Amino acid sequence: MSDDIVSDIKRDYIVNLAKQGQRYDGRAFDEYRPISIETGLISRAEGSARVRIGDTEVVVGVKMAPGEPYPDTPASGVMTTSAELVPIASPDFETGPPRPASIELARVVDRGIRETDTIDLEKLCIKPGEKVWMSFIDIHVVDYDGNLFDAASLGAMAALLSAKVPYARFELGADQPMPINHYPVSTTAIKLGPALVFDPGLMEDKVGRPRLTVAHDEHNAIRAMQKGLIGGFTLEEVKEIIATSKVKAREMREQLVKVTGREADARNTKPGH
Amino acid sequence: MKPPPGLKLIDENGRRMDGRRPDELRKITMKAGVLKRADGSCYLEWGNNKVIAGVYGPREVHPRHDQDATQAIVRCRYSMSPFSVDDRKRPGPDRRSQEISKLLGEALSPVVLRQMFPRTAIDVFCEILEAEAGTRCAALTAASVALADAGIPMKGMVASVAAGKIDNTVVLDLRKEEDNFGDTDLPVAIIPKTGEIVLLQMDGHFTDDEFDVAMQYSIDACHQIHGMQKQALREKYLDAAVEKRMSEPAESEVML
Amino acid sequence: MSQEQREEAADIVVPGDLLDDSGRLKPGFNTYKEGANIFALRLGVRQMRGDQVSVLALSGRYDPQRNDLIIGTILEAGPSIWIIDIRAPSPVTMHVNDVPWKVDFGETTKYMAPGDTVLLKVAFVDEIKKIQLTMKDRACRKLSGGLVFEVAPSKVPRIIGRGGGMTNVIKTATNTRMFVGQNGVIWIDGEPQDVALAMAAVRKVESEAHTSGLTDKVKQFLQEHRRSGMEQLKRASLEKEWSSWG
Numbered sequence: 001m002s003d004d005i006v007s008d009i010k011r012d013y014i015v016n017l018a019k020q021g022q023r024y025d026g027r028a029f030d031e032y033r034p035i036s037i038e039t040g041l042i043s044r045a046e047g048s049a050r051v052r053i054g055d056t057e058v059v060v061g062v063k064m065a066p067g068e069p070y071p072d073t074p075a076s077g078v079m080t081t082s083a084e085l086v087p088i089a090s091p092d093f094e095t096g097p098p099r100p101a102s103i104e105l106a107r108v109v110d111r112g113i114r115e116t117d118t119i120d121l122e123k124l125c126i127k128p129g130e131k132v133w134m135s136f137i138d139i140h141v142v143d144y145d146g147n148l149f150d151a152a153s154l155g156a157m158a159a160l161l162s163a164k165v166p167y168a169r170f171e172l173g174a175d176q177p178m179p180i181n182h183y184p185v186s187t188t189a190i191k192l193g194p195a196l197v198f199d200p201g202l203m204e205d206k207v208g209r210p211r212l213t214v215a216h217d218e219h220n221a222i223r224a225m226q227k228g229l230i231g232g233f234t235l236e237e238v239k240e241i242i243a244t245s246k247v248k249a250r251e252m253r254e255q256l257v258k259v260t261g262r263e264a265d266a267r268n269t270k271p272g273h
Numbered sequence: 274m275k276p277p278p279g280l281k282l283i284d285e286n287g288r289r290m291d292g293r294r295p296d297e298l299r300k301i302t303m304k305a306g307v308l309k310r311a312d313g314s315c316y317l318e319w320g321n322n323k324v325i326a327g328v329y330g331p332r333e334v335h336p337r338h339d340q341d342a343t344q345a346i347v348r349c350r351y352s353m354s355p356f357s358v359d360d361r362k363r364p365g366p367d368r369r370s371q372e373i374s375k376l377l378g379e380a381l382s383p384v385v386l387r388q389m390f391p392r393t394a395i396d397v398f399c400e401i402l403e404a405e406a407g408t409r410c411a412a413l414t415a416a417s418v419a420l421a422d423a424g425i426p427m428k429g430m431v432a433s434v435a436a437g438k439i440d441n442t443v444v445l446d447l448r449k450e451e452d453n454f455g456d457t458d459l460p461v462a463i464i465p466k467t468g469e470i471v472l473l474q475m476d477g478h479f480t481d482d483e484f485d486v487a488m489q490y491s492i493d494a495c496h497q498i499h500g501m502q503k504q505a506l507r508e509k510y511l512d513a514a515v516e517k518r519m520s521e522p523a524e525s526e527v528m529l
Numbered sequence: 530m531s532q533e534q535r536e537e538a539a540d541i542v543v544p545g546d547l548l549d550d551s552g553r554l555k556p557g558f559n560t561y562k563e564g565a566n567i568f569a570l571r572l573g574v575r576q577m578r579g580d581q582v583s584v585l586a587l588s589g590r591y592d593p594q595r596n597d598l599i600i601g602t603i604l605e606a607g608p609s610i611w612i613i614d615i616r617a618p619s620p621v622t623m624h625v626n627d628v629p630w631k632v633d634f635g636e637t638t639k640y641m642a643p644g645d646t647v648l649l650k651v652a653f654v655d656e657i658k659k660i661q662l663t664m665k666d667r668a669c670r671k672l673s674g675g676l677v678f679e680v681a682p683s684k685v686p687r688i689i690g691r692g693g694g695m696t697n698v699i700k701t702a703t704n705t706r707m708f709v710g711q712n713g714v715i716w717i718d719g720e721p722q723d724v725a726l727a728m729a730a731v732r733k734v735e736s737e738a739h740t741s742g743l744t745d746k747v748k749q750f751l752q753e754h755r756r757s758g759m760e761q762l763k764r765a766s767l768e769k770e771w772s773s774w775g
Binding site for chain 3: 006008009012013016017020
């Protein structure tokens, strides 16, 4: 695809600006584009969210159904995360089976939720060893303008927070809100020349490397990380990203909690495991 | 399939479950130009159906052997998101969506001036975010708006709707229960400008007379939908013009 | 809807709209004739010039025309060719014979290498839309420095303006060098601050291309932002409204 070749003039312009402490759209290095979160738009899904960061847009749906638990965790619900980089979102996305890029995206979002015990999977057990709730988080990217990781993670969290466990539909009792333990939020920075910029826009995504995604929970603990793309960070750079990420994640969590109206729960969460 | 006892699809006054008359459409809203990256796009809500259509092209054809040396090919990809239906659908194309994709591409091709762009593809992507009967018609209607929004030269638009039969009554635009428990489904698309029928499928049972009524309902409705399509395209530019006019004085006050 | 809005809406036509049934008008660009009737072929603004009715397109990809001056990006270099992205449906091959330098076999990258941005001319487009490019024109050269960015090709006529008027307004006010390719690729060079302001002005023209009195609006915009400085300008570009689907 012709889009893979970035003209040297564009690359130089973006990198030179970064050297002077500036970004091509005028943002500060740690500044996000406007973020919008909307939940409950897909009535057929148990939970759903539409998230926009600038012009990047994802729709996330959570579907739930009773199923068999894994033999090694007979009393735990099951969660699966998938991402589709559907070709409507970018001229660079192609039809066909998931490619490494969408698999990485799904796995990073998955890790940010699974390894943080975000969902209280034990509460999603219906009958130990026989029946548990299976949760499918499906991420649909509809417009790609940079920084998919944060949009997808935020979308997944918003969809989960808005989800209702559909007991009634399966004649198992009354619907209940999705049991949530934690509020992890991912933030992503990319290296542009000497600068570390957060929420990379499309051009920055194409020019910058490497990239680091960090998830923090509501107690400011680091809960998941992923370094991607060719190139390396110094330890100081990693620490700098983590420090800024903590602040940014807190801001985004406030917005998340406000939109989904689950503030009360957030105060009740326990630190750590 | 027979409706479960107690579910009446049509009442004694000839009204349907949602109060519609037999020849009445569900609520439809459309918005053109909702995506940044796509060359043209449309978001459409039709009852509980939610569809985004996006168009890319004319652009290079991959794989190469699909290309036509004399004209553009119009390719459509109809795809249901996993969360669009009650039971999660596995991502990726299945036989149903591949068949629909083929038919939608074929329905759109006749309006596009394909000979203007030899050896290229015009790709139309229809993402069904939520499904509630009539998704292919909703997708086709949105796709036509997205093509126009992309600036693709076309002789006209394509509008689509389904008709059917429930409790021995011909009705327009089936909702989910009517589709599940009704007797007949007839998705139709026409080019409103010429009246040509570019999509026609049917399953169930119709007499000749019932078919005539169903087609008349559909054709009338397609003209109505065509009006909404035109309005959606006009509004994209109208909104922009009005917004600018209204925001300008305020903006300059801030600056000074 | 106010009267003014209604008038503006009436001028916007969609494919298949009837433009004239009097039989007295001639079909212009982006229209077609059936019997005595003329219809719109594309989404755009209805336009009359003399006895000709046409549609000024509001969107669409670049459709190369002979003698277009354009900006391209080198994608690949072969021993005697370059493959160039000019935002046409497919990349275009340019042969060493079509550049003003004598290039030895296998030495193409000494002149232009992948990632380079070049100003080119469309020499020829045949009936099946095969494109021939040339750099054998005084205006053509390799560009360096500055910034390149893309706009909708359908907006290029407004960005250039009548007789280059709009571009000149922007260049003068921002003290930049600027070239607008017919394919919607724009190159601007100058102080970073000035380049950013010029780009913002171009974006303004792009988004308001279908409205009237644009030159005055742009002049005012440039004047205001020269005073208020970069900070505010950048803020404004970010503060886009959350557009709801519904």
